[in-house]
Each structure stands twice: as structure tokens, then as C-alpha cells.
Amino acid sequence: MVVKKVEETTKSWTTRVEAKKERVDSVKGLVDGVIIPTDRIVEVLERLIKTGDRVVLEGNNQKQASFLSQSLVQIDPKKVHDLHMIMSSISRPEHLDVFEYGIARKIDFSYAGPQSLRISQMIEDGKIELGDLHTYIELYGRLFIDLIPNVALVAADKADSSGNLYTGPNTEETPTLVEAAAFRDGIVIAQVNEIVDELPRVDIPSSWVDFIVVADQPYELEPLFTRDPRHITDIQILQAMMIIRGIYEKHGVKSLNHGIGFNTAAVELLLPTYGESLGLKGKICTNWVLNPHPTLIPAIEAGWVESVYAFGGELGMEKYVEARRDIFFTGKDGSMRSNRTLAQLAGQYAVDLFIGSTLQMDGLGNSSTVTRGRVAGYGGAPNMGHNPGGRRHSTDAWFDLKTSDDPLARGQKLVVQVAETFQEANKPVFVESLDAISVKDQAKLAVAPVMIYGEDVTHIVTEEGIAYLYKSDSMAERREMIASVAGITPIGMEHNPKTTERLREKGMIALPEDLGIRRSDAKRSLLAAKNIDELVQWSGGLYTPPAKFRSW
């Protein structure tokens, strides 16, 4: 049988690149090579972006393409409308203004904490069509499958006149967003703070970039990971001591990611003091996937830390990082390189442990940080806060969580949730039912926005003690373990002192005294630095905190 090639001459396999050429040609009179004049940006966007396009706009929780978002909101909705926005973080008012003004219609995103009320109202009022809520990695993944962008709007520090970009310490997710558009004949537009003759280094080559525009102001950058040690409480120090003894030392945790809570900041500040007194240096907490937390400075200076790979930069830490090249990932120019996608993957697959705080947890250990009436999304915690089924390599800590002698048994990622049993204003953290369920109904979500599922949680730490959930497969027993450390919350009131005693004897839960910790020893005097000024001193003056954190 002969198979005929049908209408070979009419089928084009280059429609995408031809469409791109048409768009690029349409702005020839407005641009100077790859450079868009700052004051023509709105006009250029109106030609380069077409109605119905998928537009990925760089807005992660630190770096924002703020000039481009402010420009996008000025385009004429009669010319361009029904855009499908893809954003890892909805952080700025204009990110939602584009929907109010009829420029955009649909959104797929990861995190919307700073706009969580507005987006919740807009979903409820039908003003925005919600694609879905994602973790960072999921959203980045979909950029290459079914959310391939037509246009990428990103931010860089500097460009040269050919369009090579320097993104420096805050490289974050820019290369991922650019890659998804550039290699699929999409259009890449980068706002830059300045154009220079010679870049410190090239983070993104010019062949991936179509246009650059000098922003009227430097891109917005938030110092989200700075925690002032002044606000760390004795209870958080007690929790930190339990974490060090009852988890890090017990399992030999060497590689890890910390959340941004004050309790994990306390852990960082206890390593050179309490950790040192236990002789743990070199045995725990050596390799980190972590933004350059200022509270990690004392541990680095005291020789605890071998390496830190970062999702993004942190304002004020630039000089310190450059001066500690042995620790951080830096370019030939000396400044740090971050990459949110790779750091998320490292945090998912390559570390022993993830630890984070939660605001609400049910009796089975499912936890959530949502508030009713708000849609905040996920960010990256669920990527790191689960046991990845695809992991095949073994480390001491991972292997230590093996609970069976089955010849096919494997270890487990340590996923730790830390919580005080009550939030402010007498709100119990341990509850019968998560607020996430009412958020699901209100925002018409397909699934309740659970941050970390109970099945993934291996340890829970409260001021009462630690529950070693990984030791039991029985849901009933896990519930008893959680109740035993849940204080006088509704879940905690279920606990039976006899059961608690039994669980202690079996090593399923541990109270501070079981770990050799005296509650009265948990004092702020244990902190290696008690305020921002002392962090600056530890850094030898290299850390320059943003103004809002200066207290002197």
C-alpha cells in the first residue's frame, strides 16, 4: 500500500516563528534595535501582545517586573484584551488591576498572599477566571506543556546594548520564564535598571531576549526573609532546642531547608551556642537550600555551614555573600547567583529535611496557612514539604526513617511542621476541620488548599513536645500522637494521659525532658545574636540591613 503525503505544499511548520516575525516587524519604527524607548513601552506592548495571549509576568515573592506591570495596566483594553496571565506571585495592585480594566481575563498562579482578599472577591464576583493554584514547580513545569507563554515580561538588573542580561543575586525565576517563551517563538521583553557597556557576567544570553527597556525606577525588591532576632520568644527557643536535639541530632540531618518562621530563625541562631555545646558541629546542618537569611550569619561565621544554594537574594546580604564565596553559589564576577526553579528542585529531591511553620492543623496532621475569605495560594512549601516518590538516593537521615525490614523498604524525606498550640487571640492551631475547606467552597476551587498533607508529615513540634508521626501507619495512633502534643486545643483535649505515657515509653512522642532539655533553660540569652545590630557585628559590617530593620 502506498501512503500519499497529503497536501504537502499547503502545510506550514513554521507558523509560530512567522507570527513572531510579524509582531516584531510591527514595532520597527518604535524601537532602536532591541531597545524599547522607556516612554514608548505602552505603545510597543499594544503591538507585541495580542488579544487572548498567554502572558507570563515576572512577579515572584521577592523580585517584581514592576515597570512592565505598571505599563501593562496602561494598555488600551479595546486593542488588547482577554489575556491569560501566568504569574508565580500576585503581589502588586496592578497585577489585579489588569483584570478590573478588562485587559486580562484568566489567571494561573502560585501565590497571592499580598492580594489574597482582592483575588478572592474577584473570583467570587466572576471578574477573574481562575485557571488553577499551583506550587512553584508545577507552574514552571506547565510553562513547557500547556501554559506555554506567547510573551514573557521579566526583570533584570542590567543589560548591554545587545540584550545580554545580568540578573545577579536576584536571578530567581527569570531564566525559567525566559526559556519557556524564547524557545517556543514567544516574545521576551526584559525591563532593566540600566544599560551598561560591560556586564559583570551574563546570566541570560541576548539570543534568548527580544527587547529590553530601561525602567523609570529600579524593579521592586522585598526583603522577605529577614527576621529580627528581637522578636524571637522563649517558647520559640524551646522549640528550636527540641528541633536540634529531637530531630536534627537524632536523625543526623545534614541537608535542609528552613521556612521563614521565627522558630526556625531561632534554630539558626542556636547552632553556634546550644548546638556547639552538644558537640554537633559538622554532624548536622551543613548543606542548605535557603535564601541568604541574615540569621544564618553566626552559624556561617562559626564554621557550621559548608554550602548554601538560594532561591533568590536577600536585600542587604549582597556584600556579605560576595565575601563568603566558599559558602554561596557565586559567579565569576563574585556576586551570588540564585535560581528558584533549581532551588525548588533541590529542596524537593536533594535535602534530608524541610521544616516550616503552620497556622492550622487538623487531627490527622493536614495543615494550612489560609484564612477564611482569602485565597493565598501555595508558593513553594508543598514542593519541599512532601516525600518525593521519585527519590532513589539514600542519605543517613533519609534512611533513618525506614520503619520496616521489608527487602524493598526505603527511607523517607523528613517533613517537619512547627506550631505553637495557639495563635494570637486565642485561636487554636489544632482544629477539627481546616478553614481551607470553607475557602475551597467560597472560591469554588477543585481541591481544598492544603499546604502540607498529613500523610507527608513525619514530625510535629509544639511547645509541648515532638510527635514522631513517621513511626506509625495507623491513622488512629497518629491522631493520638498529635493530640498528645496539641496542648489545650480542641484536638489536644482528646488526649488521655495514660495514652500519652504509653506513647512516650514507645518513643512515639517526646517531651522536652525526654530529650534532656530543661524548659527553664530556653532563654533568649542562648541566641547567638539578639538583634539585627549583633547580626551586623557577626558579619564584620558586611551585612547592611534595609532601613526598616535598623534599630540604631
Next chain:
Amino acid sequence: MRSAFLFPGQGSQYEGMLHNLPDEPVVKEVLEESSEILNTQIDSLHSKKALSTTKAVQQCLLIASVATYRIFEKNGLIPNYVAGHSVGAFGAATASGVITFEEALKLVTLRGELMEKTCGEGYGMAVVLGLDEYQLSEIVNKHFLDSEPVYVSNRNAPTQVTLSGSLTGLQKIVDYVKDHGATSAQLLNVSTPSHCPLFDHVSEELLKELNRLDLKRPKIPISSNITSRLLMQADAVKEDLAKSICNPVRWHDAVNLLYESGTQIFIEMPPGDVLSKLAQQAFSEVRTMPISKYSIEDCFYVMSNS
């Protein structure tokens, strides 16, 4: 940087308050206009005796806030948003150009009269700190009695919520919550159970009056009491003005919406600074400027340079 003007509601009034407004010709004009519309002397509105009536309180709050707003308006300093708490919503609607000052003054006069008439003795409000609206609603629903009704009313802050209803019912809830998680709970010195279904009738009468007016489209978006949405249409403002009295004021959400919309400066019309304090507690990095504490010149400077 975006700005919002806040118009206070009941509770901020004090004796002689209309004498403490900024000394500007446009303020005097508003005071004179008020005197003519109401056919009374200004002094008879803000005396201690007069302020014991809901009507005079609402009149004074509207006059003080709108008179002050006029100074900004005359100088071309228009905020990006406005919002008013309860009766303050009438000041916000006036600033936004939806209703005239005369219409607003007549409406709040009617509102005050109807509120005084609708419930007799034995009704009022209470405030509870330390429990959120969901916790409080659960308690109130569990204890609800038709004979002594109590409703959860204004959400001023996440854990500062008011109750409205019968005094005996309120006292029982106040006593209960003190032992069940509240950090504080007390009856307020008001004789009307505002913002609950007991005032459905007031709402209906107000709506009839509003339906007679030719309402204009808002020139400045208004963050609403009932739905905490930005109102851009006259009909939506009408509904909010009429129905607010029988529905909870979602003040925290109304201000949160302004904050998420980019508001960094909140200027509070007189009297008082209650709304500034709530905004500052909720959003530490915003700038709040109650006119009662700052000079008009300071506010001009900040608005002109933002």
C-alpha cells in the same frame, strides 16, 4: 502612592466638636449651609444634651467630615478612594459626588430619627476583643433566643467585633465569652442596636428616600460597608447606604481592600482617630493621618508629595 480618605461613624463624636474644625472659609460655608438646611443653630447640634440623641450625632459627624473634606477638594487634592464607617458612608458618598451635602444631611437626619424610633429601651451594642467573627458567630447562634435577640454586627478588626441586640441577651453573651476565649467584652454606651436585622425597617424607609434622589456615578471609588467591594456605580452606593444599617459593617475587609489596591496613606476626617488606629494596627507600614492630630498643611504636604 495611592491615598484614601476615611469618614468616621458613631462613637467619635464629642461635645463642641464643630468648633474644633480647621479654621477655613470653606468650613464656615458648610457650617452655615448646615444651619440653614436644618433650620437650627450649630451650637444646638453638638451640645452635650444634643449628642445624647442619635440624630444629632449623625448630623454632627457628617457636617464635620464633609466640611473638612471640602478644604482638600478646594485645593485639588482628591484621594484615590474613600470609605466611611456606618453613617460615615454618607460623608464618603458626598465626597464622591454621589449625593449632595444637602441630600446627605437630610438622609442622616431621617436615619437618626428612624433609628431612635424603631427600638425602644432595652437595646444596644457590645464589643468583644480576642475572638474572630467565626468563633463569635458560633457562640451567638448557639445562644440565640427570639425573645432577646443578639446578632454579630461590625467586623472592625479580625478580633474586634461588635454585637447588636437586646441588652439582656448582650449581657449574657458578654458574660459567656469572657470565660470562653475573649480577652475583653463589654456593653457600649449606645442605645441603638445598629447593623443588625432589627433595623430592616429603617433600611426600607431610607431606600424609599434614596429612590427619590438623582444619584450620580461615584467620582471616587467607594469601599463599601456591606460587601467590602469598590463601588463604581450609583445603584451600588444606594444599596450600601440604605442597607448598611441592617447589615454588619465589614470595615476590616473594606480597609484591607484599599490596602491591597495600593493605598499607603489613610487620612481620617474629623472627629477622632479611631479609623486611623484600626488601619495602623492592621497594616503597620501604611501612613495614617487623622485630621484631629495632624495639621491640614501636613496632610497637604504628604498628599502632594506621594
